[in-house]
Amino acid sequence: MAEDSAHLPAEILLSKRVQEMVLNDEEPPAPYKCRQDAESEDDDDSLSASPIPIIDLSRLSSSQEPAQETEEELQKIKLALSSWGCFQAIGHGISGSFLDKVRQVTREFFAQPMDEKKKYAKAVLEFEGYGADPVPEEGQSLDWSDRLFLNVQPADQRNYKLWPSNPDSFREVLEEYTEEMKRVTELVSRAMAKSLNLDEDCFLRQFGERSQLQARFNYYSPCKRPDLVLGLKPHSDGSGYTILMQDEVGLQVLKNDKWFKVPKNPHALLILMADQMQIMTNGIFKSPVHRVLSNSERDRISVVVFYTPEVGKEIGPEDGLIDDKTPKLFKKVKDYADIHWGYYQRGMSALHAAQV
Ligand SMILES: O=C(O)CCC(=O)C(=O)O
Ligand SMILES: [Fe+2]
DSSP: HHHHHHHHHHHHHHSSHHHHHHHHHHOOOOGOOOOOOOOOOSSTTSOOOOOOOOTTTTHHTTTOOOOHHHHHHHHHHHHHHHHTTTEEEEEEEEOOHHHHHHHHHHHHHSSSSSSHHGGBBBOOOOEEEEEOOOOOOOOOOSSOOOOOEEEEGGGOOGGGGGSOOOTTTHHHHHHHHHHHHHHHHHHHHHHHHHHHSSSSSHHHHHHHOOOEEEEEEEEEOOOSSSTTTTTEEOOOSSSSEEEEEESSHHHHHHHHTTEEEEOOOTTTTEEEOOHHHHTTTTSSSOOOOOOEEEEESSOEEEEEEEOOTTTTTTEEOOOOOOOSOOOOBBBOSSHHHEEEEEEEETTTTGGGBOOO
16 A cells, blocks of 8 residues: 555645555655664663753843843853754743643544544645644655644734534634733744844844744654654745744754754743844854754644734844854845745745845
């Protein structure tokens, strides 16, 4: 059976979910195979400390905190985002038990029978809903994962027909998580601006009053051949920045041509710069390439929230970062996420399209 499906076009393959193939004990069909190098991605470093910086956001918002300690945390943010393009945020004010609840409703959704999940299925060419990303261009591999993608903010953009009614707390949990994400994006956007000595509201102004939040719930089934597939292919995000949580390891971030594992930390959120923050900071903050490995033993979920400027709003490098010695590296762009998507489908980065 696996041989037959190897010759099917990606459109047909996409109508069958990875979870179904795993339940049928199928080997990954050819369009999913993207790795020949079979690097050894073992877990032997799982006990060692991760080099990805940790930032305590509570040190920024506490009015009791001595100014010097706040300043230290801001410097850590600047250093983290200009070298790694990401940090693990703790002290973000969301309780561990609520983060567990978000992970739990995600797991419960994906654990349902396929017929239940397909009630929320997207059409092959559409984006929002349950399934896989739209078919990439010829020659691009498919990801060994399933996902549910939902617009959550502005609230008038929600398509509640695609919001699962099972588990029955899903909607309420996602609404609450969205409120938390709004709060965290305000906190982080201001902190990033302050770390660069800019007006603290400058990034919030660029994102606009109708800035967007989109939630992507990823489910990574185990794979018998993790050496041949990827849960998600290497990419940078097209959003402004992304807030991510996972329940198991699997995500890796590229730095200096080396992959680094994002450690399992049930209390941390990964704040990951995307291309539009690289543009707004004139290249000071980096939008890192990241990918998700497959695992032969266990499944994994992640909940990813993309924070993106309002539709139709022009964004560009902050004036305060440009002077005679530091020319503008990027042009003003609008709806960059769409440009990014076009290149992503061809396996390419889009940032050059925004370069001066
Ligand atoms: O699952 C993850 O940890 C990463 C997901 C991701 O990179 C994305 O959805 O853009
Ligand atoms: Fe991503």
